[in-house]
Amino acid sequence: MSESICQESTYRSLFEQHAEALRNFMYYKTGNLQGAEDLMHDAFVKLWEKCASVELEKAKSYLYTVAHNLFLNQVRHQKVVLKFEQRRYSDRDTQTPQYLLEESEFKRKLEEAIAALPEGQREVFLMNRIEKLKYREIAERLGLSVKAVEKRMHKALQQLRKISPKL
Amino acid sequence: MQDPDTSYARWLEGKLSEEELEALQKSGDLESLTAIVHAMDSLELSSLDRGASYERLKKKLPKTSAVAKPTGGARPWLWIILAACTTVALVWYLSTRAKGEVHMAQNGSIENINIYDGTVIQLNDGSTVKYSYGQEDQERLIQLTGEAYFNVQKGAPFIVSTENGSVRVLGTQFNVRAWGEDLYVECYEGSVQVTTSNQEESSVLTPGQAVKIKNTEMRDVQPIRGKLKPEWLAGSSRFVDESLTSVFDELQRQYDVNVEFGGSTQGFSGIFAHDDLEEALRGICLPLGLEWEISEDQKNISVR
Numbered sequence: 001m002s003e004s005i006c007q008e009s010t011y012r013s014l015f016e017q018h019a020e021a022l023r024n025f026m027y028y029k030t031g032n033l034q035g036a037e038d039l040m041h042d043a044f045v046k047l048w049e050k051c052a053s054v055e056l057e058k059a060k061s062y063l064y065t066v067a068h069n070l071f072l073n074q075v076r077h078q079k080v081v082l083k084f085e086q087r088r089y090s091d092r093d094t095q096t097p098q099y100l101l102e103e104s105e106f107k108r109k110l111e112e113a114i115a116a117l118p119e120g121q122r123e124v125f126l127m128n129r130i131e132k133l134k135y136r137e138i139a140e141r142l143g144l145s146v147k148a149v150e151k152r153m154h155k156a157l158q159q160l161r162k163i164s165p166k167l
Numbered sequence: 168m169q170d171p172d173t174s175y176a177r178w179l180e181g182k183l184s185e186e187e188l189e190a191l192q193k194s195g196d197l198e199s200l201t202a203i204v205h206a207m208d209s210l211e212l213s214s215l216d217r218g219a220s221y222e223r224l225k226k227k228l229p230k231t232s233a234v235a236k237p238t239g240g241a242r243p244w245l246w247i248i249l250a251a252c253t254t255v256a257l258v259w260y261l262s263t264r265a266k267g268e269v270h271m272a273q274n275g276s277i278e279n280i281n282i283y284d285g286t287v288i289q290l291n292d293g294s295t296v297k298y299s300y301g302q303e304d305q306e307r308l309i310q311l312t313g314e315a316y317f318n319v320q321k322g323a324p325f326i327v328s329t330e331n332g333s334v335r336v337l338g339t340q341f342n343v344r345a346w347g348e349d350l351y352v353e354c355y356e357g358s359v360q361v362t363t364s365n366q367e368e369s370s371v372l373t374p375g376q377a378v379k380i381k382n383t384e385m386r387d388v389q390p391i392r393g394k395l396k397p398e399w400l401a402g403s404s405r406f407v408d409e410s411l412t413s414v415f416d417e418l419q420r421q422y423d424v425n426v427e428f429g430g431s432t433q434g435f436s437g438i439f440a441h442d443d444l445e446e447a448l449r450g451i452c453l454p455l456g457l458e459w460e461i462s463e464d465q466k467n468i469s470v471r
Contacts, residue, residue: 003396009277009289010400012221016279017287020215027212037215041224048228056395110206128179129207135176150173157175161199 005051005059014059015044022063028126029071029119043067109163117156124149125156175200271295272313277400285320291399293420314344316397319357332363332380341372342397346413350380353391361385402441408434414451415470422447427469431455 003010019040027036043066047054054062114122123142127133133141135149142149177183178191178200191197272278272290280288282298286307290296294313309317309327318340319325327334329345339357344350352361354372361378362369368385370378379386398405404417414435415426421441433455439447448459452470459470 003401007401009402010396013279013287013289013400015221015224016217016281019217019220023215023220024212033213037220037223041220041227044224045227045229106202106206107210110203110210129204130210130212135180147170147173150170150176153176153179154173157179157200157203160203161196 003056005047005054005056010056011048011051014047014063018060018063019044022067024131025064026067026071028123028130029068039067039070042070106163110160113160113163117159121152121156121159124152125160128153179204269295269297284322286325287318289316289400291315291420311343311345313346314342314399316340316342316400330364331383332361332385335360335362346416348382349409349413351377352379353377353397355396398438399441403438404441405438406435408436411435411451411455418447418451418468424465425467427467429471431457 005011005014022043023036023040026039027033030036030039043063046066047059047063050062114125117125124138127138127141128135135146135153138144139146139149174183174187174191175196178188183191270278270280270288270290272292272294276292278290280290280296280298282288282300284300284307288296288298288309291314294311294315296312296315297310299308305323307323307325309325311327311329315327317325317327317336319336325336327336327343329343329350331345331348331350334341334343334352336357336359339359340355341357341359342353342355344352350361352359352372354374354376356374358371358373360369360371361380363380363383363385365383367383368380370385370388372378372388375391376388377391378388404421406414406417411428411431411433415428418424418439419426422444424444435451435455437450437454439450441447444461444465448461448468448470451457452459457470459468461468
């Protein structure tokens with residue numbers, strides 16, 4: 001008896017393994033957290049519908065392909081709004097209110113500027129800065145050359161540099 | 168001469184030539200680039216509550232194509248509780264970064280354990296696993312009682328130690344069954360080394376191979392026939408010439424019932440499913456000419 005994706009335990013373990021990374025990947029494209037989760041869900045629904053014909057080893061690439069196509073089909077003129085969590089630092093309590101205010105203002109500007117980047121640049125920039133992926137890894141995932149990834153990254157930094165605070 | 172269209176990108180990875188770096192410092196851009204990079208380092212994406220997200224997903228799934236998992240179909244609340252427990256445990260673990268942790272799968276359920284390095288352990292009914300991770304590069308130590316399937320991320324040596332022997336791997340997928348005096352290991356990917364507890368015998372398994380240790384005595388390596396994962400992950404239990412006592416022990420764990428059994432020297436080879444007690448008993452007892460009776464509350468079974 002071989003394992004099938006139609007078996008809920010298998011399906012669920014695929015979800016456990018890939019849901020978050022896939023949601024994040026969609027988020028870097030859409031910039032909408034709820035929308036990214038919905039796209040991720042839609043891809044998993046498709047996988048469930050096709051559970052009998054998709055091989056377990058191909059499930060991951062199936063999910064990514066479907067999610068990407070769903071994203072492309074979606075209305076593209078939605079405005080991109082990014083929201084990140086602020087990581088807590090232990091030294092936060094000792095910082096002055098003035099500093100914290102400037103910091104959160106800068107963070108807001110940065111999010112706006114990232115949202116305003118073209119999709120290709122935003123994707124590369126966030127995969128590198130948030131997912132901590134190397135250019136080579138990003139190139140592999142997106143099917144680009146390393147050089148193309150470096151160019152997108154350079155352009156993204158060129159744009160973002162403009163909002164940097166005058167220290 | 169390097170491409171100026173990629174200089175910021177290469178600066179981030181420390182790959183600029185001395186000339187390029189000097190030029191960048193002179194341009195005055197370095198300060199603002201550093202500020203961006205520092206600001207990004209303090210940002211992270213809110214993590215996905217997988218348990219809750221899975222519940223939302225389930226509402227979107229079409230009802231028709233479902234080949235529902237026995238425990239999930241019959242007792243959906245169990246999945247919810249299980250998901251909640253796993254999520255809480257994971258969140259707690261990540262927040263405390265504790266050195267070791269004990270997990271136990273309740274009878275009648277399978278527990279998924281996601282360790283922060285990406286390793287996934289699926290724990291069969293009534294089994295217990297304790298893991299302790301050292302600092303980076305040090306050994307990852309797992310203590311197992313019962314049965315579990317491991318999908319190990321590459322990294323430091325990963326050691327599963329049991330009463331009767333240990334399994335040492337680097338990054339692979341394998342199943343360990345360690346109940347009573349038996350240890351049974353199946354390798355599905357990569358390779359694993361199995362050693363008896365007295366350190367006297369050792370075998371290396373490659374994909375598609377299995378080995379059994381009984382009372383610290385190692386049997387010959389056997390092939391596992393055309394399957395991608397152990398049966399219990401797909402909702403059934405398989406036995407190759409195992410004692411009836413172990414078979415009924417497994418039945419007790421899977422159905423959360425009590426089995427009264429006088430004992431027998433007969434061995435059993437076959438499969439029983441986890442979603443139909445009557446059918447499971449028929450499959451075990453009929454071929455061996457045994458009779459069985461199930462109590463009215465479905466909790467007690469006597470076999471003669």
